[in-house]
Amino acid sequence: MGESLTESRTETALPAPGGPRHAEHRRTAGTPEGRGAAGPQRDGRPAPAEEHEARMLLERARAEVDPVLRAALGSLPGPMRRIAQYHIGWEQADGTVVEGGSGAAAEGGSGKAIRPALVLAAAAARGGSEARAGAARAAAAVELVHHFTLLHDEVTDRETTRRHRPTAWTVFGDADAILAGDALQALALRLLAQDPHPAAPAAAVRLADCVVELCAGQHADTALERCAPTEVTLDEVLAMAEAKTGALIGSACAIGGLYAGASETEVAALDAFGREAGLAFQLIDDVAGIWGDPCRTGKPGGADAAARKKSLPVAAAFASGHPAAAELAELYARPAETEDLERIALAVERAGGRDWAQGQAADRMARAMQQLARAVPDPEAAGGLLALAECVTRRTG
Amino acid sequence: MGESLTESRTETALPAPGGPRHAEHRRTAGTPEGRGAAGPQRDGRPAPAEEHEARMLLERARAEVDPVLRAALGSLPGPMRRIAQYHIGWEQADGTVVEGGSGAAAEGGSGKAIRPALVLAAAAARGGSEARAGAARAAAAVELVHHFTLLHDEVTDRETTRRHRPTAWTVFGDADAILAGDALQALALRLLAQDPHPAAPAAAVRLADCVVELCAGQHADTALERCAPTEVTLDEVLAMAEAKTGALIGSACAIGGLYAGASETEVAALDAFGREAGLAFQLIDDVAGIWGDPCRTGKPGGADAAARKKSLPVAAAFASGHPAAAELAELYARPAETEDLERIALAVERAGGRDWAQGQAADRMARAMQQLARAVPDPEAAGGLLALAECVTRRTG
Numbered sequence: 001m002g003e004s005l006t007e008s009r010t011e012t013a014l015p016a017p018g019g020p021r022h023a024e025h026r027r028t029a030g031t032p033e034g035r036g037a038a039g040p041q042r043d044g045r046p047a048p049a050e051e052h053e054a055r056m057l058l059e060r061a062r063a064e065v066d067p068v069l070r071a072a073l074g075s076l077p078g079p080m081r082r083i084a085q086y087h088i089g090w091e092q093a094d095g096t097v098v099e100g101g102s103g104a105a106a107e108g109g110s111g112k113a114i115r116p117a118l119v120l121a122a123a124a125a126r127g128g129s130e131a132r133a134g135a136a137r138a139a140a141a142v143e144l145v146h147h148f149t150l151l152h153d154e155v156t157d158r159e160t161t162r163r164h165r166p167t168a169w170t171v172f173g174d175a176d177a178i179l180a181g182d183a184l185q186a187l188a189l190r191l192l193a194q195d196p197h198p199a200a201p202a203a204a205v206r207l208a209d210c211v212v213e214l215c216a217g218q219h220a221d222t223a224l225e226r227c228a229p230t231e232v233t234l235d236e237v238l239a240m241a242e243a244k245t246g247a248l249i250g251s252a253c254a255i256g257g258l259y260a261g262a263s264e265t266e267v268a269a270l271d272a273f274g275r276e277a278g279l280a281f282q283l284i285d286d287v288a289g290i291w292g293d294p295c296r297t298g299k300p301g302g303a304d305a306a307a308r309k310k311s312l313p314v315a316a317a318f319a320s321g322h323p324a325a326a327e328l329a330e331l332y333a334r335p336a337e338t339e340d341l342e343r344i345a346l347a348v349e350r351a352g353g354r355d356w357a358q359g360q361a362a363d364r365m366a367r368a369m370q371q372l373a374r375a376v377p378d379p380e381a382a383g384g385l386l387a388l389a390e391c392v393t394r395r396t397g
Numbered sequence: 398m399g400e401s402l403t404e405s406r407t408e409t410a411l412p413a414p415g416g417p418r419h420a421e422h423r424r425t426a427g428t429p430e431g432r433g434a435a436g437p438q439r440d441g442r443p444a445p446a447e448e449h450e451a452r453m454l455l456e457r458a459r460a461e462v463d464p465v466l467r468a469a470l471g472s473l474p475g476p477m478r479r480i481a482q483y484h485i486g487w488e489q490a491d492g493t494v495v496e497g498g499s500g501a502a503a504e505g506g507s508g509k510a511i512r513p514a515l516v517l518a519a520a521a522a523r524g525g526s527e528a529r530a531g532a533a534r535a536a537a538a539v540e541l542v543h544h545f546t547l548l549h550d551e552v553t554d555r556e557t558t559r560r561h562r563p564t565a566w567t568v569f570g571d572a573d574a575i576l577a578g579d580a581l582q583a584l585a586l587r588l589l590a591q592d593p594h595p596a597a598p599a600a601a602v603r604l605a606d607c608v609v610e611l612c613a614g615q616h617a618d619t620a621l622e623r624c625a626p627t628e629v630t631l632d633e634v635l636a637m638a639e640a641k642t643g644a645l646i647g648s649a650c651a652i653g654g655l656y657a658g659a660s661e662t663e664v665a666a667l668d669a670f671g672r673e674a675g676l677a678f679q680l681i682d683d684v685a686g687i688w689g690d691p692c693r694t695g696k697p698g699g700a701d702a703a704a705r706k707k708s709l710p711v712a713a714a715f716a717s718g719h720p721a722a723a724e725l726a727e728l729y730a731r732p733a734e735t736e737d738l739e740r741i742a743l744a745v746e747r748a749g750g751r752d753w754a755q756g757q758a759a760d761r762m763a764r765a766m767q768q769l770a771r772a773v774p775d776p777e778a779a780g781g782l783l784a785l786a787e788c789v790t791r792r793t794g
Binding site: 077080149156176192194202211213218219 | 472553576606610612615616617
C-alpha cells in the first residue's frame with residue numbers, strides 16, 4: 001500500500017520549499033557545530049552535514065530496531081519465519097543468510113528503516129534521548145506494519161520484483177505471502193500490547209487506525225486503476241496517495257510523539273508533518289516512475305506509464321485541459337507498447353503534469369515544515385526530523 | 398483457517414465421553430433446577446435443558462457482542478465496511494440490509510457467535526456476571542479475528558460458498574477481500590488496545606499469538622494438501638487441525654479467563670479445554686465432510702472427498718495399514734468423479750477412519766472435560782462452558 005520508501009526511484013531534485021518557518025528550521029536545525037560548518041547549499045540540494053545527519057539517524061535506527069525485529073520474526077513458526085525473513089531481506093529463498101542483510105547499502109538488505117527512524121526522531125525531538133530509548137518497540141511495530149502491507153500489496157498488484165529481488169509471492173506462492181503478512185500485522189500489534197510504556201495502548205490504537213487507512217488507500221488505488229483516466233479527479237488521486245503513503249509516515253511521527261508524552265495538538269502536528277512529507281515523497285516518486293532511473297529501483301524504466309498507472313503527474317495532466325491531455329488519453333487507451341513510453345512522458349510533461357508534481361512536492365514540503373515548527377518549536381530539537389524528511393523526499397542520500 | 402463453527406455440517410452424534418470428572422460435570426453442571434429436572438439422556442444426546450442453556454448463552458452473547466461489532470465495522474471507511482458487512486451477513490452484495498441479520502437462525506445472519514459466547518462464558522465461570530460484563534469488547538475482538546481469517550482463507554482456498562452465500566472474494570474480488578480481512582484484524586486488536594480493562598494487554602498478546610498460530614495452521618493445511626496422501630502422517634494432520642481450529646477456540650476461553658483474573662494455570666487449562674473441544678468439533682466436522690448432510694452446510698455433499706482433502710478420517714484410514722487404504726490411495730490419485738465419492742467414503746470407513754475419528758472426538762471431549770474441571774472446579778459455574786462445548790461438537794442445537 002504505497003511505494004516503499006526504501007526503493008524510491010531517483011534522486012530527482014526538489015525545488016527548495018519556501019516559507020519563513022521552514023527557512024528558519026533549515027538555518028538552525030541539527031547540531032550547531034555540524035550545521036554551522038556546512039550550512040544548506042544554495043541550489044536547494046541538502047548540505048553534506050544534513051545528509052550525514054540523516055544517514056546517522058537511519059543507521060542508528062536500524063541498530064536499535066533490528067534486534068527487536070529479529071526477535072519478533074524469530075518467534076514465528078518455521079515456514080512463516082522463512083517467508084518473513086526472505087521478504088525483509090535477511091534470508092535468500094533457500095534460507096541462507098544474506099550477508100550484510102541489516103545494512104541499508106546491502107543488496108537485498110532490510111532497507112533504510114525510514115519509518116522506525118521517524119518514530120525515534122519524533123520521540124527524541126519531543127522527549128530527548130530517554131523518550132527515544134523507550135520507543136524502540138513502537139518503531140519496530142511501525143516497520144512490521146509497513147512490511148505486512150508490502151507483502152499483501154505485492155500479491156494483489158502482481159508485483160514480481162522489489163529491491164532487485166523476486167517478491168515473496170513469486171517464491172512462496174500467494175497463499176503463504178498473504179499468511180506471512182497476516183502474521184506480521186499480528187506481531188506488530190503484539191509488540192505494542194507487550195510494551196509496558198504508558199503510551200503503548202494509544203500507539204496501538206493509532207497504528208490499527210493507520211492499517212485501516214492503508215487498506216482504504218490500497219482499495220482506492222485499485223478502484224481508480226479500473227476507471228478511465230478521464231473519470232478520475234486529481235483530488236481522488238491525491239486522497240488515495242495520502243492514505244497509501246502519507247498515513248504510515250504520519251503515524252510513525254505521531255507515535256514517536258506519543259512516546260515522548262506530547263500533547264494531542266503536538267501529536268496531530270507530527271502526524272500532519274509526516275503526511276505532508278510522505279505526499280511530497282509520493283509526488284517525487286511518481287515523477288521518477290515516468291522519467292526516472294531504473295537502476296535505482298529494480299523496476300523497468302517507465303513502469304508506471306507501461307502499466308497505465310494514474311499516478312499524480314498523469315492525473316494532473318488529464319486535469320489540465322491542455323491539448324496534450326487528449327493525446328495522453330489516446331495513448332493510455334492503447335495496449336502498452338515500449339515505443340509509447342516516451343510519447344506518454346512527453347505528453348504528461350507538455351500538459352504540465354511534471355511541473356505540477358514538482359511544485360506540489362515543494363508545497364507539501366513547505367507545509368510539512370510548518371507542521372514541524374508547530375510540533376517541535378525548538379529548531380535544534382527538530383533537526384533530526386527535518387533531515388529525515390529531506391531524506392524521505394530523496395533530497396539527501 | 399479452520400471450518401466455521403457456524404456452519405458445521407451435521408448433527409453426527411458423538412459417543413458419550415468418558416472419565417469420572419466429566420461425568421461429575423455432566424451430572425451437576427448448570428442451574429440445579431433445570432439440570433435436575435431434565436438430566437443428561439441415556440443415549441448420550443444432550444438433555445433438553447442443556448440444549449436450552451447453550452441456545453440462551455449464544456443468544457445472549459450475540460446481544461452483547463453485536464453492538465460492539467456493529468460499532469467497530471461502522472467505523473470502517475465505506476468500501477471496507479461494505480465488504481465486512483457483506484461477509485458477516487448483515488448486508489447483501491448491493492448494500493441492502495439483511496433482515497434478521499443478527500439472528501443465528503437467519504439465512505445469511507452473522508452466525509452462532511460461539512467464540513464470543515465462549516469468551517463470555519469463561520469470564521462468567523471464573524468471575525461471575527461482573528467479569529462477563531467487562532469482557533464484551535474482548536469477545537468481539539475474538540469474533541473479528543475469526544472473520545478476518547475466514548475472509549483470507551476463502552480467497553486462498555478458492556471457496557465460493559459459505560453459509561449458502563457467495564463468499565466475499567467472489568463478489569468483491571480477491572484484493573478487496575484480502576484488504577477487508579486486514580482491516581478486521583486491525584479492528585480486533587484496536588478493540589483490545591482501547592479497552593481500559595487491566596486484562597486487555599495480556600488478551601491482546603494472546604490473540605496476536607493465536608493469529609500467528611492460525612496462519613501456521615493454514616499454511617500446514619495447504620502444504621499437506623500438496624503432499625501425496627501416503628506422505629502425510631496422522632500426527633501432522635492432528636497438529637494442523639489443532640492450530641487451525643483449536644487455537645482460536647482455546648484463545649477465546651483463555652481470554653475469558655484473563656478478564657476474570659484467573660491464574661496462569663487456570664488460563665492454561667481454559668485454553669486446553671477449548672483446544673480439545675475444538676479438535677473434537679473438527680473430527681466430527683470431518684466425518685460430516687465425508688458422510689454428512691449438505692443441506693446443513695451450503696456445500697455440496699462429499700465436498701472434502703471430491704477435493705481429495707486429507708481430513709482426519711482420511712489420514713487415519715491411510716495410516717491404518719488396512720487393505721482398504723490401498724484402494725483409497727488409488728481413488729485419491731484419480732481425477733475427481735462423482736461416482737467415486739461413495740467408494741471413497743466406503744474405503745475410509747472400511748479402513749477404520751470413521752470409527753477412529755468418532756472415538757478420537759469422544760476422547761478429546763473427555764480431555765476437554767478434565768481441563769474444564771481443573772480450570773473451573775465448581776461444576777455449577779462450569780455449566781455454561783460445558784453446554785457450549787457440547788454445542789461446539791454439535792451435540793446440541
